[in-house]
Amino acid sequence: MTGNERNTLLERRFRVLGSHSPLFYEEPLHLVRGEGVWVYDADGRRYLDVYNNVPHVGHCHPRVVEAIARQAATLNTHTRYLHDNIVNYAERLTAKFHPSLNMAMFACTGSEANEVALRMARHATGNEGIIVTDFAYHGNTAAVAELGTGFMPEAQSTQRVASFPIPDSYRTPQELSGDALADYYADTVQQAIDTLQSRGLGVAGILICPDFANEGLVYEPPGFLAKAIERVRAAGGLYIADEVQGGFGRTGHHWWSHEWAGVTPDIVTLGKPMGNGHPISGVIASEHLIEAFGEWGMYFNTFAGNPVSCAAAAAVLDVLEQENLLQNAVDTGACVARGLRELQSRHALIGDVRDKGLFFAIELVRDRDTREAAGAEARQVVNAMRREGVLISSIGKQDQILKLRPPMPFQREHADRLIETLDTCLTQVTEARRG
Ligand SMILES: Cc1ncc(COP(=O)(O)O)c(C=O)c1O
Known part of the structure; x- marks a missing residue:
């Protein structure tokens, strides 16, 4: 799908659904297919879904x-x-x-x-x-x-x-x-x-x-x-x-x-x-x-x-x-949580990591002592992750908390991909803000 075609669809959407019909990401995503923990856009690019809890047992589970x-x-x-x-x-x-x-x-x-x-x-x-x-x-x-x-x-x-x-x-x-x-x-x-x-x-x-x-x-x-x-x-x-x-x-x-x-x-x-x-x-x-x-x-x-x-x-x-998915939430959830806490030890932007099974919150702060909320940074991380092929979102009074809730069949290899990409994006955002 060309950029022009995407813009046309966006304009048609706003015209018929109203300009306030909410969309994720600075560059909205046009998804056409899903399978397990993956979703695919109109160009065939795949994204790791670490956000959607509705396809609980995986997108389009047979x-x-x-x-x-x-x-x-x-x-x-x-x-x-x-x-x-x-x-x-x-x-x-x-x-x-x-x-x-x-x-x-x-x-x-x-x-x-x-x-x-x-x-x-x-x-x-x-x-x-x-x-x-x-x-x-x-x-x-x-x-x-x-x-x-x-x-x-x-x-x-x-x-x-x-x-x-x-x-x-x-x-x-x-x-x-x-x-x-x-x-x-x-x-x-x-x-x-x-x-x-x-x-x-x-x-x-x-x-x-x-x-x-x-x-x-x-x-x-x-x-x-x-x-x-x-x-x-x-x-x-x-x-x-x-x-x-x-x-x-x-x-x-x-x-x-x-x-x-x-x-x-x-x-x-x-x-x-x-x-x-x-x-x-x-x-x-x-x-x-x-x-x-x-x-x-x-x-x-x-x-x-x-x-x-x-x-x-x-x-x-x-x-x-x-498929024993509650146990998977415990096991893979622990693996993701370990990875997130390791990132916290290297990225000052992460003030707090909270986990419950396959549910995670990563609270971003500008200063760990004052805990000043880093809302703009969280939005930048969310958009950088989308560009790198991993879908997450943010929440919180200042939008400062990264929210992760992948489908339940999320495995260790997906956890590794998530942590690596988050590492890259946190570095990008930190360096960009240092100027
Ligand atoms: C905690 C909670 N309760 C209720 C709702 C409403 O659910 P629905 O959008 O299916 O009406 C939501 C939706 O985001 C929610 O997060």
């Missing part, structure tokens, strides 16, 4: 493709008919959770799943207020946008949401550690509770990603979550774990990210990786919550839980189990 094709060629309809796929899948999925989380509902996107969770929590508690971090993103429906303190306009004006600072052990506001730090952040959750109560809204729940993925995959102070949830529950609220990013074994040792902190949620929401790119999402909760919600008002979602979606989602579980 087993998932075959399951979708077979079911699509047999029957696809909605859930007001009996079908084996939704029942089989729901049984298999709920069996992977704590016994108290024994029922499932389906939706099509993470936003919808969170929307259902909000309605369920508000109905069950009789309260309106929701607590989130101060740099959250949980989706784009009207009610869920109110939670998007990171950059959603609705979050700026809503009264129904109160936030607390990201419980970030790297960027602590005071010289605190251990229990004192956990207490400090738990107190900020208490302040959010007090704010909602003073507005007369009460507390319906706290909705957080247990990995704090959009916040920068921060390490929360040990003990913080248990203390925070205890306070929310004491105020009558529920714990809603948004596992739209971290679910389905990405963090390696567990199927679900909330298991790391050892606090069982009241509601869990699922999405992105669930169907390997086929749109299916879910809400997992207790029989009590789901039955009460259903009794209050019928939930029907035309496309959710249809036989094709459930075939795709079941194939994802098959591949995760048969």
Whole structure:
């Protein structure tokens, strides 16, 4: 594809989708094919995908493709008919959770799943207020946008949401550690509770990603979550774990990210990786919550839980189990983390490296003592990596955190390629800034 053809496609896109339809990279990428951890552009150049968590078991995994094709060629309809796929899948999925989380509902996107969770929590508690971090993103429906303190306009004006600072052990506001730090952040959750109560809204729940993925995959102070949830529950609220990013074994040792902190949620929401790119999402909760919600008002979602979606989602579980991909996340994840920490020992730009299975954050700073965020540098690294054939992205309040979430079949040879390329790009960016 020539540069002119690419520019024409870009202009057509802006004309028909609007100039704000977001695209990655200074030089947008025109992808036409994917396989495993690789994607290919229109010129046949391949890129190592270290960013996309939706193709969870690898781009175009043959087993998932075959399951979708077979079911699509047999029957696809909605859930007001009996079908084996939704029942089989729901049984298999709920069996992977704590016994108290024994029922499932389906939706099509993470936003919808969170929307259902909000309605369920508000109905069950009789309260309106929701607590989130101060740099959250949980989706784009009207009610869920109110939670998007990171950059959603609705979050700026809503009264129904109160936030607390990201419980970030790297960027602590005071010289605190251990229990004192956990207490400090738990107190900020208490302040959010007090704010909602003073507005007369009460507390319906706290909705957080247990990995704090959009916040920068921060390490929360040990003990913080248990203390925070205890306070929310004491105020009558529920714990809603948004596992739209971290679910389905990405963090390696567990199927679900909330298991790391050892606090069982009241509601869990699922999405992105669930169907390997086929749109299916879910809400997992207790029989009590789901039955009460259903009794209050019928939930029907035309496309959710249809036989094709459930075939795709079941194939994802098959591949995760048969290819031992959780163990791979532990093993290859450790190998990537070692490589990143070795880079940290040589590149002053890397202030902090955080890892959880095959999920990584690399926080770039201009000065390791002041921890001044290096957002412009992070964007330069992301674009340099793309030029070198490796796809990553950045996140954070100043966009200073490199975010890496490769498909789960990521192997050691891919880890080596990632680390070598990152080494090259960090050197390029550091030298360019020295001038
Ligand atoms: C943590 C989290 N929750 C929910 C969502 C919304 O998911 P969707 O885009 O499928 O609506 C996202 C999307 O980025 C997310 O990162």
